[in-house]
Amino acid sequence: MSHHLVAAEHLRYRYPDGTLALDDVSFTIRHGEAVGIIGENGAGKSTLINHLNGYFLPETGRILIGHQAVDKRSRPEIRRRVGVVFQNPDDQIFLSKVYDDVAFGPRNLGLAEDKVAALVQSALELLSAWELRDRPSHNLSDGQKRAVAIAGVLAMEPDVLVMDEPTSNLDPRNRRYLIGFLNGFLHSKIIVSHDLDFIWETCARTLVLREGKLVADGRTKEILVEKALLESCGLELPLRLQGGT
């Protein structure tokens, strides 16, 4: 496995309505890194996520997962290797029973049912959600839904875990639990969030996007203290650094 696991090279993407969402974005994420992506609404974060598993293909430039460029042909393989947990778990959970929903991905990989069962169990156990396996998926709390959505992605054994706004709708206890889980997850992680305290606790490195451009890339604890940079990107210092305000 390459240590250059995720790379964007001069990535550029324009929506059909003419909006330039990503403009010459380049970065390299090595195996095992935890990277936060921050930026105000409309900065291009979600567009970038949609490129990482080939839902969008770049207008120019390219995305590499390992040494493999993301294109139409490589998409099925890329989607196995890059697991994306979307913002709203309700959009991600679509089968009526938790077990079947988590098994959806492994079954799509064509695995035998005993292997599927083992993957589902280990993914749900990793999130302390195995007891939910027979529950109807629409009758879960937001925290449980988030756990099931993550388990559904982990069951595919991805090399890279990508999460879009993972703390939205989470109460403090579940948020704390998610931080603990992510810090124990040793594969590469890419986390998009407006919750800068969450990024502070889970990501060693942070990328900052502004109007589709990558304006900063460095250690989280150096970037998130730069008040001027954050404010120029429509963000604020993390609460922990706001000194009791």
Add this chain to the structure above:
Amino acid sequence: MKRLAEIRRIARAREASSTGLDPRAAILATLLYLICIISLGKYELAGGLAFLAFPLFALLAMDIPARPILGKLIFVSPFVLMIGLANPWLDTRPMLRVHSLTLSAGSISFLVIACKSTLSVTAVAILLELFPFQEICAGLRSLRLPEPFVTQILFAHRYLFLLVEEGQSLQKARDLKSFGRKGRDIRTTAALLGCLFIRTLDRSQRIHRSMLSRGFDGTFRLPAARTFTRRDGAFLFLSALLLAGFRAYFHFHASPSLP
């Protein structure tokens, strides 16, 4: 809200072990039942009433709540009325005399239409009550129903929830901003429906995206169907035998039809 709760209640994964039956056996028995019902003659009221025994038995034996099924019957009843309501006026020939009451051929055929639709809806509703939707679809697939058809059914079921959920949140937003009749007029409602369509489309795209990211390639892979046991075979055989017996009886002892 009630309707959503009702749909959700059905969607709730009901343990198949409550019947212990393979969904394929139940689907085939229901199909046979529907064929028997549909093939009854135009004036075969006695036959229609006799076939009521099957759903009644199922309701009692399997402890299925009758209320949701009645709700569905009420839901379809306007359509049935529309189909057959004119019959008593179109066909006034006297056909059945009960004491001093004479029923016309049109009235009988109307009652038969009502009876057939009630029984058909009840039979399908019982099937939906007994198995999680996915198991029914897995059963349909293993009965060699074309793949696109099964996937379409699953999608229709999934997107029905979205439509209802989005519709409810829109309605709530409108109600909170409406005072008296203002805000509830037909123009606002039309705009609301347009908005509902766009929102549902948007949401379905997000769901599709998350399905793609989990390896979806156009085929819904459901858990493999259970093994068809002897017990399932016996259930199907007995059902077929009983249905055929009932149907044959009403074939050979058909109600007198008009010349």
